[in-house]
Amino acid sequence: MTAKSFRLAVAAIVVFSLLASSALAGEQQAAVRQLAKNNNLFALDLYAKLKKQQGNLFFSPYSVSNVLAMTYSGARGGTAEEMARTLHFTSGAEKTGSAFSGLNAKLNKIHEKGDIKLIVANSLWPQKDHRFLPEYLSAVNKNYHSAVVPVDYRKASENAHGRINAWVQDKTQGKIRDLIPNPLPRDTNLVLVNAVYFKGNWAKPFEKMRTLKGNFTRQDGSKSHASMMHRSGNFGYHETKDVKILELPYVGDQLSMVLMLPNDAAGFSRLESKLTASNLESWISGIGNRFVDVELPKFKFYWGTHDLTEPLQFLGMRKPFEGQADFSGMDGKGPFKIGNLLHKAFVEVNEEGTEAAAATAAVTVYGARPRIMTFKADRPFLFLIRENSTGSILFLGRVLDPSSSQT
Incomplete structure (x- = not known):
């Protein structure tokens, strides 16, 4: 084998190895995405x-x-x-x-x-x-x-x-x-x-001076007191006839909170019944960048x-x-x-x-000024925290009363 043919053979082996490595990496990424979905x-x-x-x-x-x-x-x-x-x-x-x-x-x-x-x-x-x-x-x-x-x-x-x-x-x-x-x-x-x-931390934090006492309407129509945070700006937003969806990114934009708010407190049970994989995918895929006035209760x-x-x-x-x-x-x-x-x-x-x-x-054992959207979470809502690239849900929950500190 000549020196030239030897170099070509080595180059071919290196290229094949790189292609094989790339294919394996692609398979692994696909498996990770599928696992997140499952x-x-x-x-x-x-x-x-x-x-x-x-x-x-x-x-x-x-x-x-x-x-x-x-x-x-x-x-x-x-x-x-x-x-x-x-x-x-x-x-x-x-x-x-x-x-x-x-x-x-x-x-x-x-x-x-x-x-x-x-x-x-x-x-x-x-x-x-x-x-x-x-x-x-x-x-x-x-x-x-x-x-x-x-x-x-x-x-x-x-x-x-x-x-x-x-x-x-x-x-x-x-x-x-x-x-x-x-x-x-x-x-x-x-x-x-x-x-x-x-x-x-939020990518766009709320200002403490804009947090005010407000009312939160429970499912039965009764009121509780809540500290309501305010923030206006461009956020991921989508709405249907039944629900408003808001995405609040964290610093780094690799994780975010997605909130789902019914149009009224009495509609929360209907919203919960519609929390399916296909509906959630549809809601999130519809998210676009909009100017939104956000009002969200503090809770713990x-x-x-x-x-x-x-x-x-x-x-x-x-x-x-x-x-x-x-x-x-x-x-x-x-x-x-x-x-x-x-x-x-x-x-x-x-x-x-x-x-x-x-x-x-x-x-x-054994161009035109955009229409200002509002997202006022003063009634029961769903929320989740997810990893954005795979959509993997890390945490999932609901707030029926932000004033409750139940254990």
């Missing part, structure tokens, strides 16, 4: 069940999906099939895990950029003398970057409970405390935990700790919570079930921006 389907399914509860509502469907995805990695047979259907996992445990790895990496890069704080953390807390399969622990570590911390639920349950809660408190900057109840069941053999923390509340077992069973995920659940992919035997799926969340919205946190634990 997670959003689950988010709206879960909201439809949780909305029957009273009062304000706020949770992190992304946190719930992370924990159940780690559990799904060890599920087999009918247990895995039910989890996949309920969670909208369409590509099997291995590819689902790889897509979660890519999506979590994208969120971590947003945090590293420094415009906002966005922390997603996972951990496994196995019974110290229970042997889990190395391939299961390796897959969870690889795809979910999960710390593995052995504890003793048999002889030191209080210590295990305290260490898990301390980990959650640390990862959520002190906002989520006492997620895990004390004592844990003595037959606990694994607790899987996810924590999500977000703090971002906790939601939880709630056991999500019953809502998930209603959605069709029954086997994982039953005695015959098959989690043999975790330890080769799998003679245990999910005893509880615990979730707790916090949100605060003020003039500067938003702080939100959530944690989930699966406890397994």
Whole structure:
């Protein structure tokens, strides 16, 4: 082979390698986008069940999906099939895990950029003398970057409970405390935990001097007092005959809050019933840049700790919570079930921006001047916080009364 032909061959190999690498990157990005879409389907399914509860509502469907995805990695047979259907996992445990790895990496890069704080953390807390399969622990570590911390639920349950809660408190900057109840069941053999923390300033903050006391009309027509923030400017906006949609970006423009406001307080129930994936996609796709006069209440509340077992069973995920659940992919035997799926969340919205946190634990046991638009959120409304490039919903909730600080 001549020197020239050798160089051509090397060049061809390099080009082929670059093309192959590009193709793999494209496949990974497509898988991440599909996972975000599927997670959003689950988010709206879960909201439809949780909305029957009273009062304000706020949770992190992304946190719930992370924990159940780690559990799904060890599920087999009918247990895995039910989890996949309920969670909208369409590509099997291995590819689902790889897509979660890519999506979590994208969120971590947003945090590293420094415009906002966005922390997603996972951990496994196995019974110290229970042997889990190395391939299961390796897959969870690889795809979910999960710390593995052995504890003793048999002889030191209080210590295990305290260490898990301390980990959650640390990862959520002190906002989520006492997620895990004390004592844990003595037959606990694994607790899987996810924590999500977000703090971002508005790209266009509200001025404190323009915050005034005002009235907020509840669904039944009664009034409550609220501190109403005011801001005028160009925002993402769309309206239909039933709803007004407002997008408020955070610094860096990689995350935003999307608010959905009915035309009157009595129409909130109708709006909730229309919160489907197709409607949400239609509402968001219709958003355009408009000059909007915004009036938004300050609010702050906790939601939880709630056991999500019953809502998930209603959605069709029954086997994982039953005695015959098959989690043999975790330890080769799998003679245990999910005893509880615990979730707790916090949100605060003020003039500067938003702080939100959530944690989930699966406890397994054996030209022309534009028309000025108005968005006056003085009545119940829906809101979500999403990552813009994938549309992934990180937090989802409603405000029925901003003056309530329910726990």
